[in-house]
Amino acid sequence: MALSGMRGLSVFISDIRNCQNKEQERLRVDKELGNVRTRFKNEKGLTPYEKKKYVWKMLYIYMLGYDVDFGHMEAVSLLSAPKYPEKQVGYIVTSCLLNENHDFLRIAINAVRNDIIGRNETFQCLALTLAGNIGGREFAESLAPDVQKLLISSSCRPLVRKKAALCLLRLYRKNPDVVNVDGWSDRMAQLLDERDMGVLTSSMSLLVSLVSNNHEAYWSCVPKCVKILERLARNQDVPQEYTYYGIPSPWLQVKTMRALQYFPTVEDPNTRRSLFEVLQRILMGTDVVKNVNKNNASHAVLFEALALVMHLDAEKEMMSQCVALLGKFIAVREPNIRYLGLENMTRMLMVAEVQDIIKRHQAQIITSLKDPDISIRRRALDLLYGMCDVSNAKDIVEELLQYLTTADFAMREELSLKAAILAEKFAPDLSWYVDVILQLIDKAGDFVSDDIWFRVVHFVTNNEDLQPYAALKAREYLDKPAIHETMVKVSAYLLGEYSHLLARRPGCSPKEIFNIIHEKLPTVSISTIAILLSTYAKILMHTQPPDRDLQSQIWAVFSKYESCIDAEIQQRAVEYHALSMKGAALMDILAEMPKFPERQSPLIKKAEDSEADTAEQSAIKLRAQQQNSNALVVTDQRPTNGAQPAGQLGLVKVPILSNADQSAAEIVSHANGALTVVDPQPPSTPSPDLLGDLLGPLAIEGPTGAAPASVASGLEGGVDADALAIAPIEEQANAVQPIGDIAERFHALCLKDSGVLYEDPYIQIGLKAEWGGHRGRVVLFLGNKITSPLNSVQALILPPSHLKMELSLVPETIPPRAQVQCPLEVMNLQPSRDIAVLDFSYKFGTQLVNVKLRLPAVLNKFLQPISVSAEEFFPQWRSLSGPPLKLQEVVRGVRPMPLAEMANLFNSLNLIVCPGLDPNPNNLVASTTFYSESTRAMLCLIRTETDPADRTQLRMTVASGDPTLTYELKEFVKEQLVNIPVPSRPPLAMPSHIQPTSPPPSAISDPGALLAGLL
């Protein structure tokens, strides 16, 4: 029954189509809604045909964007209609109009269930589709077992089973706690043997969903997926109906390759080989053809293959081949391919080995930044941002700056933020960084957030060499006719602090500086005026001997603003005026700002936040997260313990006084500290005399007034000393506190192959390892977290006798915010539990930091999983009959854990538990292969017998063909079971701040403490 059969509906649609404007349409819709509503009111008179017609009208109206708040019941009632056409309408309209939380849906559950368990397979399909599209918790509770049954039923036809697969997918994804998928790994593997491509397509989606939660259970599906890929790639047994422009179901190919990306790797060598053969064939065999559809379909497969190759950490040769392909793509005319080339190249950046090859395409990528298509420009920007490092930062950032002036408004903010971050992260020298930020402010002031200019002030303050340069640059920008207000702020701040360093240059006398800044004052907002006032006070302070003329000019400004309506401005004017009349004391109070403590760039944090997305975990994202743990400086993570030095003086500190400009507030925080302490009344009726009087007593009473502060800071010092006294000697010598627990990090790395080995406020040492047989390749990533270089870097490996280790040359200096990689080759000569140590030291300023770190080149790294069958296990076990090849020991003091957890622990150590070998369920039997030069590959067997009544003891038997190995392995496993590899926290919380080279930062940053010293 076609719609054309429903005349009334056709008429209505034509009417709508003929409407001249939105108003007419609304009138017509309202009329129809009224009509439908009255017809529904006396429902008894409606035939199913009429009902169906009206329900379609409702859907049509809903699609046009009008609210349809009635008739839901009628739609739902059609679900139980006996005839297919009515039922079908009911199902489709219900799933369009209602959502999973809708009350009426509850009424529908029964009808849906009846259709699912009924005999009519077309009804089953409709019901499964509805549950699969909008089914919520109640659906999952009452339908999941039935749906699971249908999916694996052999009597069910493919057309039902494919819907059951996706229905189950929804029910499971929405309510993983309700739908039980234990034991589904075998069924999933069976489903992948399916010949019907429809069932296979939807089962593959189900598999993706299941493995994205837990890939461990689905290893058995990997070879099946590879088989499917082979079948498709070779076009074997693919029905014509599923061949799209000569390509065997591109969608199934894509989905299968996607599923494989959720497994960390493909271990089995045969499967891996077959997979790479298929991938190689796709990479090499995809040609550009004339037919657009064929071309798109084959490239869809190709791009997915690229992603999979990248995920599998293929040989470097294959990776380079991929980059070469992408390099070709980003230069083609066809915009889709260009877009995807850029997008995939960005993903490829995660593979460290090919980053250099990608860099060769820099010129082409920069061209894409000027592409007429904004989608492509965005991809190019992302790629440039991702590929930027110390070597190419200058070029890339300059390109971004140039592009900024012509970029669309939609992109400017992102662009300027990215340029600022790159300039900060990879500046070859800091003067360049200052240049970039000032240009950025000059070209796109509206898009430069405060964070960006706060940051440049931070850098200049912390780097004395930079100060004259920055001041000079600021001075130059002030000569420009029309400058952005942000530029006024940053120039005024910099000149206030450092213009005295320029004194001898033409145009830089205090008077000239004051005049040129003061010119801007009439055009700027209140928050900027506050900064200007501070600048004037600083200029006065730096002008020695005092210039009477300038003094009276500035005093005039101060007295003008003493009656300003803005409290912040008023307070500044009053205070500066009074202070500046104090003469020499001004020097101390308005002294230069102290250095800022090192901390994470708020910009990078901002960029990270804006990228945060709540979408479900995807393979790529998981990978990216993994990557993050290796990438060190690149992400510049906040110290994990989160503790920042107390009372830290920062540019972005919350303002105490008002919401006026924060950094400006801090400039005067020395002075403010004093005045606000002593003066109980806000200077609402300011008079210089009164303040003069107030300041008088201040000088006398100061010490008592400030006494608490000095006591406080004294106490703090005391606490520091105490804490250090009980700290281990090693750490005391360093006086640099590590971030995070070193032991905990070491233990974590014993079980995984990448992560952070050590971190302190200055450096982060990351590690990434690959182990194979008796060899290993470890890469140490030394990342300088701060903005000055780390010198005298030394790394010495102290290997135990059983390991041969070679560390490549470690550079003596790590440039600011740079990361160096140092490969370390490891060879295992014989079994031993001894641990290698890395003796690492560097200098920060004059301070030597030395740490000794255990390296996770531990015994279990030379184990490779092997699972043995009962037929293999028992003869071996028996042939190794007793000591010294087979050792038994009762272990006491075992950390109590459930058996499953113990099995996990074994598995994570590559001792693969073989379930079912031991008839006693309280026993665990595990096997593994140990590799060393002396033993070669050697099978090891382990059996632990636990006592369910007492989990703290167990009997362990270890057997292998080498006596030393048996002994060492037994002791090793024992250590794992007895030792508790959880963090051992130091007894007293250590102060987390850094011991400074000069006075402690707590004292610097605490205005009270400063004053105490001063008075």
Place this chain on the structure above:
Amino acid sequence: MGIRFVLMVNKQGQTRLAQYYEYLNLEERRALEGEIVRKCLARNEHQCSFVEHRNYKVVYRRYASLFFLVGVDNEENELAILEFIHLLVETMDRHFGNVCELDIMFHLEKAHFMLEEMVMNGCIVETSKSSILSPIQLMEKAS
């Protein structure tokens, strides 16, 4: 999730079919349709078929006066979706013979049935045209 929605919109920006796989209320739908239709319709044929919008992507394709817009997650394979649109069009073509905007307008239910056979819960279920069309044929036989 994969596919978040399938929209068919004509050159004037009128919606001809809308199917969402994640629930959005009317207000959100109206806003979304307005924004992406404006974005996509403004593009020319020398530009690529992908538009980034908020935290997802729209893959679109134009057939005469009608635009097909499919919203997908960022990780979805764009070209596969682009060809999926074409498969949908070919399927409708097989059924209607030279499908045009009016066919979809006046046979909205059939367009929905086909789409329902092809996509479920944001995942592709079926790509064989005869399998997709068989329930419709069944229905026509029944009437």
